[in-house]
Amino acid sequence: MPAMNKRIAVLAGDGIGPEVMEQALRVLAAVEQRFGVTFKTDAADVGGAALDNHGTALPRETVDLCRESDAILFGSVGGPKWEHLPPEEQPERGALLPLRKTFGLFANLRPAIVFPQLVHASPLREDLLEGGLDVVVVRELTGGIYFGTPKGREGDKAFDTLVYHRSEIERIARVAFEAARSRNKRVTSIDKANVLTSMVLWREVVTEVARDYPDVELTHMYVDNAAMQLVREPRQFDVILAGNMFGDILSDEAAMLTGSLGMLPSASLAEGSFGLYEPSGGSAPDIAGKGVANPIAQILSAAMMLKYSFGLDQACQAIFDAVAAVLDEGYRTGDIARPGDTLIGTDEMGRRIAEKVSACAG
Ligand SMILES: NC(=O)c1ccc[n+]([C@@H]2O[C@H](COP(=O)([O-])OP(=O)(O)OC[C@H]3O[C@@H](n4cnc5c(N)ncnc54)[C@H](O)[C@@H]3O)[C@@H](O)[C@H]2O)c1
Ligand SMILES: CC(C)[C@H](C(=O)O)[C@@H](O)C(=O)O
Numbered sequence: 329m330p331a332m333n334k335r336i337a338v339l340a341g342d343g344i345g346p347e348v349m350e351q352a353l354r355v356l357a358a359v360e361q362r363f364g365v366t367f368k369t370d371a372a373d374v375g376g377a378a379l380d381n382h383g384t385a386l387p388r389e390t391v392d393l394c395r396e397s398d399a400i401l402f403g404s405v406g407g408p409k410w411e412h413l414p415p416e417e418q419p420e421r422g423a424l425l426p427l428r429k430t431f432g433l434f435a436n437l438r439p440a441i442v443f444p445q446l447v448h449a450s451p452l453r454e455d456l457l458e459g460g461l462d463v464v465v466v467r468e469l470t471g472g473i474y475f476g477t478p479k480g481r482e483g484d485k486a487f488d489t490l491v492y493h494r495s496e497i498e499r500i501a502r503v504a505f506e507a508a509r510s511r512n513k514r515v516t517s518i519d520k521a522n523v524l525t526s527m528v529l530w531r532e533v534v535t536e537v538a539r540d541y542p543d544v545e546l547t548h549m550y551v552d553n554a555a556m557q558l559v560r561e562p563r564q565f566d567v568i569l570a571g572n573m574f575g576d577i578l579s580d581e582a583a584m585l586t587g588s589l590g591m592l593p594s595a596s597l598a599e600g601s602f603g604l605y606e607p608s609g610g611s612a613p614d615i616a617g618k619g620v621a622n623p624i625a626q627i628l629s630a631a632m633m634l635k636y637s638f639g640l641d642q643a644c645q646a647i648f649d650a651v652a653a654v655l656d657e658g659y660r661t662g663d664i665a666r667p668g669d670t671l672i673g674t675d676e677m678g679r680r681i682a683e684k685v686s687a688c689a690g
């Protein structure tokens with residue numbers, strides 16, 4: 329393993345964010361020890377915590393720290409405490425979306441992997457998951473209806489604009505086809521081309537990009553059908569390519585197939601090696617502060633950071649293996665437990681995974 333000294337901006341945020349982040353940092357410390365690498369971690373406020381401390385959801389110091397870092401490890405933001413604020417000032421729109429835009433994080437990878445040990449935790453019938461499930465949602469993250477203008481409100485009328493440029497569709501499609509090449513060589517592109525003009529362009533451009541990838545099979549699917557097919561026959565999917573909003577919705581659905589939102593990590597990538605890594609779920613106000621949140625999505629997000637931003641594929645794999653080993657031993661947080669499992673909290677789950685990373689000398 330080459331000597332490495334990477335700088336990580338740690339933005340834990342709100343709700344369960346700080347609780348699960350503590351466990352991800354613990355696992356990264358185990359990686360340092362085992363692989364002889366060094367990470368410099370610097371924490372900064374973001375979201376509601378930043379609103380409380382600095383009066384803005386995304387303070388300048390936080391953006392500066394991110395700029396000086398090699399990657400961002402993000403927790404989650406938002407919660408009932410800040411819901412009274414105007415929408416643009418709330419943590420999600422005031423911090424998360426600007427961060428994605430500022431750093432050009434256009435490619436959001438959300439792998440939904442059903443660990444064989446957790447097939448029972450999925451709401452799907454076990455026979456639908458036989459042989460496991462490994463789907464990745466490739467979501468366009470800096471365009472579409474989230475960012476299109478005009479958007480606004482005029483009294484009782486409110487509007488958003490769904491706009492996509494050819495270049496935006498082309499670059500995210502390439503990410504999806506490249507991902508498929510290293511997997512099962514199937515891309516399902518999601519659109520609503522029967523209704524939306526922007527989606528007609530989406531389908532056209534994805535079809536053009538596919539010509540450069542004759543080894544990858546492309547299927548187009550309307551989003552409503554895709555939502556249904558995901559629960560009917562999830563194994564038909566390998567790479568799901570979608571725009572910003574459809575990808576948001578389908579990735580939560582895909583996450584739940586794995587048993588819990590607490591299992592789904594994500595990587596938001598810019599051109600080059602910079603990225604932001606965060607669980608796909610939110611700040612879970614209903615369980616925050618109770619020490620029961622599942623830290624695995626945050627820990628696996630850190631693992632994705634090691635792979636995609638730092639090229640530490642082996643260390644990434646070591647974390648996935650450690651998670652599998654702890655699940656093999658029957659330890660579960662409440663969201664993925666069933667009778668007979670050993671129920672543990674956030675802290676113990678993190679400690680056990682970190683111990684496995686340290687123990688499996690590779
Ligand atoms: N990336 C982000 O920061 C992000 C993402 C989604 C939602 N949010 C925000 O989070 C707040 C709450 O949103 P929500 O309730 O709709 O979605 P949520 O994802 O926070 O929670 C949905 C459900 O999943 C459960 N859950 C989520 N993560 C879990 C974990 N690690 N372990 C166990 N259970 C877990 C929660 O307890 C809840 O029952 C809102 O303000 C929302 O805007 C932020
Ligand atoms: C909190 C919200 C802005 C965010 C999104 O819609 O992108 C979240 O749902 C996600 O999936 O990361």
Ligand SMILES: [Mg+2]
Nearest residue numbers: 576577580608
């Ligand atoms: Mg979402």
